Amino acid sequence: xxxxxxxxxxxxxxxxxxxxxxxxxxxxxxxxxxxxxxxxxxxxxxxxxxxxxxxxxxxxxxxxxxxxxxxxxxxxxxxxxxxxxxxxxxxxxxxxxxxxxxxxxxxxxxxxxxxxxxxxxxxxxxxxxxxxxxxxxxxxxxxxxxxxxxxxxxxxxxxxxxxxxxxxxxxxxxxxxxxxxxxxxxxxxxxxxxxxxxxxxxxxxxxxxxxxxxxxxxxxxxxxxxxxxxxxxxxxxxxxxxxxxxxxxxxxxxxxxxxxxxxxxxxxxxxxxxxxxxxxxxxxxxxxxxxxxxxxxxxxxxxxxxxxxxxxxxxxxxxxxxxxxxxxxxxxxxxxxxxxxxxxxxxxxxxxxxxxxxxxxxxxxxxxxxxxxxxxxxxxxxxxxxxxxxxxxxxxxxxxxxxxxxxxxxxxxxxxxxxxxxxxxxxxxxxxxxxxxxxxxxxxxxxxxxxxxxxxxxxxxxxxxxxxxxxxxxxxxxxxxxxxxxxxxxxxxxxxxxx
Numbered sequence: 001x002x003x004x005x006x007x008x009x010x011x012x013x014x015x016x017x018x019x020x021x022x023x024x025x026x027x028x029x030x031x032x033x034x035x036x037x038x039x040x041x042x043x044x045x046x047x048x049x050x051x052x053x054x055x056x057x058x059x060x061x062x063x064x065x066x067x068x069x070x071x072x073x074x075x076x077x078x079x080x081x082x083x084x085x086x087x088x089x090x091x092x093x094x095x096x097x098x099x100x101x102x103x104x105x106x107x108x109x110x111x112x113x114x115x116x117x118x119x120x121x122x123x124x125x126x127x128x129x130x131x132x133x134x135x136x137x138x139x140x141x142x143x144x145x146x147x148x149x150x151x152x153x154x155x156x157x158x159x160x161x162x163x164x165x166x167x168x169x170x171x172x173x174x175x176x177x178x179x180x181x182x183x184x185x186x187x188x189x190x191x192x193x194x195x196x197x198x199x200x201x202x203x204x205x206x207x208x209x210x211x212x213x214x215x216x217x218x219x220x221x222x223x224x225x226x227x228x229x230x231x232x233x234x235x236x237x238x239x240x241x242x243x244x245x246x247x248x249x250x251x252x253x254x255x256x257x258x259x260x261x262x263x264x265x266x267x268x269x270x271x272x273x274x275x276x277x278x279x280x281x282x283x284x285x286x287x288x289x290x291x292x293x294x295x296x297x298x299x300x301x302x303x304x305x306x307x308x309x310x311x312x313x314x315x316x317x318x319x320x321x322x323x324x325x326x327x328x329x330x331x332x333x334x335x336x337x338x339x340x341x342x343x344x345x346x347x348x349x350x351x352x353x354x355x356x357x358x359x360x361x362x363x364x365x366x367x368x369x370x371x372x373x374x375x376x377x378x379x380x381x382x383x384x385x386x387x388x389x390x391x392x393x394x395x396x397x398x399x400x401x402x403x404x405x406x407x408x409x410x411x412x413x414x415x416x417x418x419x420x421x422x423x424x425x426x427x428x429x430x431x432x433x434x435x436x437x438x439x440x441x442x443x444x445x446x447x448x449x450x451x452x453x454x455x456x457x458x459x460x461x462x463x464x465x466x467x468x469x470x471x472x473x474x475x476x477x478x479x480x481x482x483x484x485x486x487x488x489x490x491x492x493x494x495x496x497x498x499x
Contacts (some may be wrong), residue, residue, distance in 0.1 A: 020113075021204070021273060021415045022128040023047035023098035023223045026187040027231075028247045030218030032209055034089035037096040038080040040227040043431075045076055046275055047128070048098035048221060051111040052076045055124035058091035058188055061249065065191045067122045071111040078411045092218075095189040097126035100417065108149045113189070116158050120169050121191040123161065127154040128223060129204045129415040131182035133481035155179065166285035170195065170246060174257045181479055183266075183300075183414035185239075187221050193248040196221040201243025201264040201477055203414050203468050205280055208252075209233035219247045231278075238281055238425040241265075264477045265465040266446070268416060270455065271405045272313050272376045283455070286316050291445060291454040292404045293320025293374065301325050302372065302446030308364065309331030310375035310387060317404035318374035327372070332365040332394075333387070359387060368396030377405045378434065379418070381425035385438040392439070401440040406448045406472040407431070413480055418471065448472055 027033050034056050041052055049156055068089050072079035076098065080086060097112035108360035113124040131137070134153035137160070142148070146159040158174035160170070169190050183203035188195040198206050209228040211218040218232045220386035241244055261415030266273070269280050276286040296317065307329050308320030322329035336358055358489030371391055378384050378401075388399050392499045407426030412418045425434055448469070449459035457466070462475075470476045 011058070019049055019269060021417075022100055023227070024096070024126040024128050024185060024187045024206070024221070025184060025223070026093075026095040026126070026189060026194050026196065026221040027211075027229055028093045028219045028442055029249065030220075033092050033094040033218075034080075034086055034209075036077060036220075036231045037094040039095045039230050040222055041076045041080075041098050041277070043227040043230040044098050044223055044314050046098035049075055049274070050129075051099040051108075051141045052079050052097065053099075053111045053113055054089055054094055054096040055113045055115055055189060056081065056089045056091035056094040056129070057122075057124075057191065060091070060093055060191055065121070066076065067115060067124065069115055069124070071108055073108065073111070093189060093194055095124050095126050095187050097128075111348060111363070112152070112154060113187075114150070114152075114155055114158055116162065118162060118169075120172075123158075123169065124189045125154065125157055126187045126328040127157065127182035128186075129182060129199065131156060131180050132186070132413055132478055132483075133181040133190075135482040137179065153182075157186065160423065169193075170255070174244065174255070175198070178257070181481055183478065185223060192222065192243055193246050194219065195247070196239050196245045198239050198241055198243060200242035200258040200261050201468070203266050203478070204263055205265070205269060205274070206239040207352035208236045208239055208245060210236055218254060221245070221247075224274055224280065226275045226278045229277070236333075256406070262464055263466060264468040265466070266414070266416070266453065267455075267469045268405070268412075271296055271451075273416070289404065289455065290320035292451065293317035293321075293322075295450045295454045296374070296404055296444075296446045297321040297324035297400055299447055299450050300402060302442055302444075303370065304398070304400060305369040306332060307372045307374060308366070308391070310373060311335035311359070313376040314374045314404065317376065321372070321374055321402065322417075325372075330362075330365040332362050332371060332391070333373075334362050335359055359390065361390050361394035363394045366391055370398040370400070371396045372400045373440075374402050374404060376403070377408055378403055378425055378438070380423055381409060381434065381438050382439075388439045397492050398441045399439070399443075400442045401428050401435070403443070403445040405446060406451055406469075407434075408471050409443050411469050411475045412471050413476070413483075414468065414470070414478065416471070 025037050025040035027036050037054050051073045055069045057067045070085050095113050113126040115124045131153045134156050137156050141159045161172045164172035164175040166172045166175050184199045185204040185206040187199045209220040210232045225235050241263045244255040246253040270288045273287045274280050278285050305321035307318050307327050309315040391399050409427045411421050452460045
């Protein structure tokens with residue numbers, strides 16, 4: 001999968017931190033389907049900010065059925081804020097996608113939903129996740145004469161469906177899903193139905209909702225419940241791991257071609273990725289993050305005067321920490337929400353000050369105080385180092401860093417943007433060394449068992465963890481086929497994440 005580096009948001013951005021995956025949204029049989037999809041994608045903007053696309057279906061089930069599409073680079077509001085664009089997206093059914101690319105080129109050919117014409121008609125596909133055998137499948141498909149038009153692993157689905165010998169689109173999709181390995185939530189739209197699917201371990205999220213009355217109402221599929229809320233849809237349930245839901249004019253049908261296996265939902269959805277107002281796998285994200293902070297305080301409290309979150313992701317955990325520790329919670333760091341590409345030339349001096357574009361110290365809340373900083377994770381450590389330095393410059397007497405996730409020691413190959421392992425700070429240093437590197441008086445992470453306790457379990461059961469926690473443990477539940485015997489392929493497989 002040859003890919004070129006993606007331009008950073010800022011010329012000096014060192015890209016230190018996890019990045020969102022992708023967001024998918026689909027609706028069947030609703031007035032203003034395109035507008036609903038645009039709203040849903042807007043609610044899922046946190047899952048991808050590089051590009052967005054919508055494909056609609058008009059006159060479904062008739063000889064005049066027609067697909068309409070619009071894709072663009074940038075944010076949802078910029079792409080779909082034009083009335084002329086929306087007027088061209090006619091139809092009562094639609095599928096949409098927000099893309100976050102890790103290192104792929106930012107080009108329209110990579111923007112989803114992908115669309116292709118088959119003998120059974122048109123099919124639009126939107127995918128969140130990453131396939132761990134995409135390279136092997138691509139080689140086999142190219143040998144069969146398939147021509148790839150993008151650099152995303154998502155296109156593998158399209159070609160597997162195309163060459164399948166089964167008669168109908170659902171059986172072809174099942175045939176394709178049985179050949180892929182990896183993590184995926186997928187929404188597909190064709191002339192007869194809207195289809196949603198999750199990988200057999202349910203690593204990536206997908207929820208089902210309904211607009212209007214149960215009889216004759218519209219169905220909605222989305223990555224998170226916050227997207228249902230924005231369009232006024234009622235949450236029905238999570239799509240189950242390994243389940244395919246088929247929505248057509250006859251209603252809703254469930255197909256389970258993989259049987260029932262152990263669920264391994266991505267634990268980082270609770271820590272960082274999901275929006276705080278979402279409910280994932282039946283658990284409110286906001287409350288979970290507060291419980292994580294409380295557990296973190298019980299495990300690693302230090303005497304201090306104030307608890308300060310690193311905004312925005314550290315806020316709920318810091319609230320939980322402060323309540324448990326009985327220490328005041330203050331917004332000692334203010335985040336600038338309007339950071340875009342800068343016109344300033346990235347000299348060494350400006351590059352050093354770049355973190356202040358995103359965060360600035362609230363000096364009156366910090367000066368002369370012993371500060372506990374709460375953040376969700378440490379990846380390379382460069383941003384943590386700059387934030388600790390900024391808080392010290394604001395007059396803090398002591399700076400203690402507390403992290404609401406265990407140390408990130410392994411790369412994710414299932415759809416989350418993480419660096420190669422040698423670039424992960426926790427993979428190469430113990431906690432004391434990490435504290436010295438970032439300049440903190442002390443550093444502590446929540447333990448793995450503490451993380452599971454915050455999720456309502458007694459601890460981590462190695463025989464059945466219930467979550468994918470490979471970034472902390474190296475326990476990769478899905479085979480990394482493309483890497484077997486080929487460690488040099490790690491950058492390429494990481495590059496496919498989030499496509």
